[in-house]
Amino acid sequence: MAATRARVDSLVGIISWSMRRHLAHLSDEALVALVARADDSALAELYDRVGRVAYGLALRILRDERLAEDAVQEGMLSVWRTAASFRADRAKASTWVLTLVHRRAVDLVRREERRRADALDETTERSIPEPGGSAEDVAWLGFERDRVQQALRLLPDTQREALELAYYGGFSQSELADRLGLPLGTIKSRMFAGLARLRELLDDATHEGSWTPKLTS
Amino acid sequence: MDTETHELIAAYALDALDEGERKHVESLLASSDEARTEVLAFSGVAAALAVGVVGPPPAPELRDRILAVARAESANVVPLERPSERRRTRAVPVLSLVATAAAVAAIGVGVWGISVARELDDTRTSLERERDASSVLTDPAARTVSLATGSGKLVVNDEGEAVLVVESLPAAPAGKRYHVWIVEGVQPTAAGTFSGAHDRDIVPVGGAVQADNVVAVTLEDAAGVAQPTTPQLVSSQPV
Numbered sequence: 125m126a127a128t129r130a131r132v133d134s135l136v137g138i139i140s141w142s143m144r145r146h147l148a149h150l151s152d153e154a155l156v157a158l159v160a161r162a163d164d165s166a167l168a169e170l171y172d173r174v175g176r177v178a179y180g181l182a183l184r185i186l187r188d189e190r191l192a193e194d195a196v197q198e199g200m201l202s203v204w205r206t207a208a209s210f211r212a213d214r215a216k217a218s219t220w221v222l223t224l225v226h227r228r229a230v231d232l233v234r235r236e237e238r239r240r241a242d243a244l245d246e247t248t249e250r251s252i253p254e255p256g257g258s259a260e261d262v263a264w265l266g267f268e269r270d271r272v273q274q275a276l277r278l279l280p281d282t283q284r285e286a287l288e289l290a291y292y293g294g295f296s297q298s299e300l301a302d303r304l305g306l307p308l309g310t311i312k313s314r315m316f317a318g319l320a321r322l323r324e325l326l327d328d329a330t331h332e333g334s335w336t337p338k339l340t341s
Numbered sequence: 342m343d344t345e346t347h348e349l350i351a352a353y354a355l356d357a358l359d360e361g362e363r364k365h366v367e368s369l370l371a372s373s374d375e376a377r378t379e380v381l382a383f384s385g386v387a388a389a390l391a392v393g394v395v396g397p398p399p400a401p402e403l404r405d406r407i408l409a410v411a412r413a414e415s416a417n418v419v420p421l422e423r424p425s426e427r428r429r430t431r432a433v434p435v436l437s438l439v440a441t442a443a444a445v446a447a448i449g450v451g452v453w454g455i456s457v458a459r460e461l462d463d464t465r466t467s468l469e470r471e472r473d474a475s476s477v478l479t480d481p482a483a484r485t486v487s488l489a490t491g492s493g494k495l496v497v498n499d500e501g502e503a504v505l506v507v508e509s510l511p512a513a514p515a516g517k518r519y520h521v522w523i524v525e526g527v528q529p530t531a532a533g534t535f536s537g538a539h540d541r542d543i544v545p546v547g548g549a550v551q552a553d554n555v556v557a558v559t560l561e562d563a564a565g566v567a568q569p570t571t572p573q574l575v576s577s578q579p580v
Contacts, residue, residue, distance in 0.1 A: 150474070150543060157478040158506075161485055161496070162415045164408055165541065171404055179403070180396035193403050197410070204411045208481065213377055214370060219388040223356075226391065230356045272393030290357035291390045297357050313344075316351040323386045 152217035160207035167204055174218050175200070178225040184292050185229040186236070195232055199225030226291075233294035275325040283318030290315060342375055350376060354383035474543045477504045484580075491575030493541070495556050501549035505556055507575050510537040518563045519574070523548050524555040529569055532556070553579045 147155065147169040155173075158166035178199065182192035202224045210220055276284055289295050297315065301308040342350075346369070352358050353366040369376045477483055483498040493507040505521065513519055519537050521544060522529040533547030546556055558575035 147541060147543075154475040154478050154543075157475065161478070161494075163506075164412050164415065167411055168404070168408055171407060175404065176398055177391050177395075179399035180394045181391040183396045184394045189400075193399065196399060196403060197407050200407045201410060201414075204414065212479070213381070215381060215384045219384045222388045222391050223384060226356055226387075266395070268392050269395045272389050275389075276393065287355065287390065290352070290355045291387060292394070295357065296359050297352050298359060300357075312348040312352065315355065315357060316344075316348040319351045319354065319383055319386055322389070323382060326386065326389055 152221075153212055156203070156207050156210050156217045156220070159204060160210070167200070170203065170217075170221060171200055174221045178222055181222065182225055182229040185226075185233050185294055188236075191232055191236070192229070195229040196225055198228045202228070230294040234296075272326070275322055278325055279318055279321055283314050283321060286311060286314040287318045287322065342373075342379070346376070347379070350379050351383055354380060354387045356387075474504045474545050477502050477545070478543075486577050486580055489555075489576050489578050490573055491558070493575065495546075495550075495577040495580070497550050497580050501551055503546040503550040503556060503580075505544040505546055505558070505575070505577075506541065507537075507544065507558065508541045510542060510558075510574065513537045513560060513563075516563050517560055519558050520561045520566065520569065521546055522557045522559065522569055523550055524557055524576075525551065525553075529557070531565075531567075534561075534563075534565075550580050555579055 147166060150158075150166075150169075152170070152173065155166045155170050159170065175196065179192055179196050182195040182199075183189065186192045186195060199221070203221055210217065214220070215223060276287075279287070286300065289300055290297070295303070297311050298308060300306075301311045304311070349358070349362065349366055349369075353363060358366065366376075366380075370380060477496055477498050480498045483496050486495040486497060488494060488507075491507060492509055493505065495503055495505050497503040510519060513536050518534040519542075520534050521532040523532045523546065524530075530548060533544065535542055535544045550556060556575075556577045557569070557573040559569040559571045559573055561570060
């Protein structure tokens with residue numbers, strides 16, 4: 125248990141190799157509160173914590189560096205503009221930031237139909253480019269990524285496919301039903317069952333109750 | 342919740358809804374604790390899918406660009422301030438003039454012992470301090486008061502709970518601490534200390550800050566002083 129906690133705490137360092145120590149002791153939620161008060165160094169700190177994962181996600185969805193940067197930039201600027209409306213009872217702050225970037229990326233990819241065509245044939249395994257950062261950071265990033273991918277592999281194929289096409293492919297449920305030639309109800313229940321199962325698998329892996337990605341302290 | 346609602350919330354967390362369905366879920370979230378609890382959990386799992394993809398790091402220029410645009414936008418935004426009719430223009434009290442000699446009896450207590458006790462205390466209370474600071478900073482009714490001296494800001498809520506955000510105070514030299522004072526008229530009251538170890542310190546003010554009070558900071562002996570004895574390095578506008 126203590127080891128698990130220490131491991132989770134060490135994840136603090138994953139994203140934030142350039143974290144400036146002066147804001148390091150603040151929670152993500154307090155950082156968002158400072159952003160709501162137009163504090164640009166708090167925005168910089170949030171970016172340092174979450175930006176790398178956000179960019180990786182946007183690149184996976186959009187497959188184009190320029191578009192991925194646009195999605196991250198617009199997502200972070202949404203954080204800047206709407207931080208005052210952030211509701212801690214709906215999401216953790218780091219999750220909220222990722223949600224905004226994901227939504228921008230999905231909006232962009234839905235306009236770029238051709239980029240998504242490949243997603244239908246894609247499997248979980250992709251060649252992962254070598255991440256930068258210190259050896260320790262890279263190790264933790266790899267650890268976390270492996271854990272999520274391992275959990276994904278334990279899902280039934282149909283559920284994993286539904287989750288990946290929705291989250292990484294940017295397909296809506298109705299688009300998926302259309303493309304896969306399945307009833308909408310089937311897509312809906314696969315997506316729900318897959319997400320619920322993934323939640324159980326990640327919780328089991330940590331033995332620490334409901335699991336959320338530990339990007340920061 | 343029925344199955345259909347569970348499915349809608351899962352799809353919402355994955356951004357797999359069309360615009361109309363998304364709005365429907367958002368109105369549901371506004372009215373249902375159960376729905377909020379579920380979206381909190383599912384959004385966390387969706388974010389795990391984000392962590393599951395690790396690609397190359399973004400170009401360093403992206404960070405610069407985001408911050409440049411954000412700064413340019415904030416130049417056009419009227420900052421959160423108290424109403425102008427409540428502004429006061431009276432001079433900030435000069436704490437150095439009310440200074441008295443610090444009658445600090447350090448006899449029998451080594452400086453080492455004091456600093457160790459302080460560090461333990463810092464460790465023990467740092468979490469509480471962070472929670473205090475967070476609750477004030479996240480209070481939408483809290484006001485931002487600018488500083489008359491020094492760089493940073495003071496955030497005060499309606500209950501008089503306050504957090505001082507100070508930038509660029511160097512680490513206090515050995516044997517010294519930054520002391521926070523709540524000044525009413527010319528009467529300073531001690532309101533906690535901090536070490537200034539960071540480029541930016543988020544310091545919960547240890548006392549109620551009332552209308553027209555000023556919050557100030559001086560550098561003093563770590564062992565404590567009854568009154569400020571040195572010039573103020575930081576002082577807020579009157580609250």
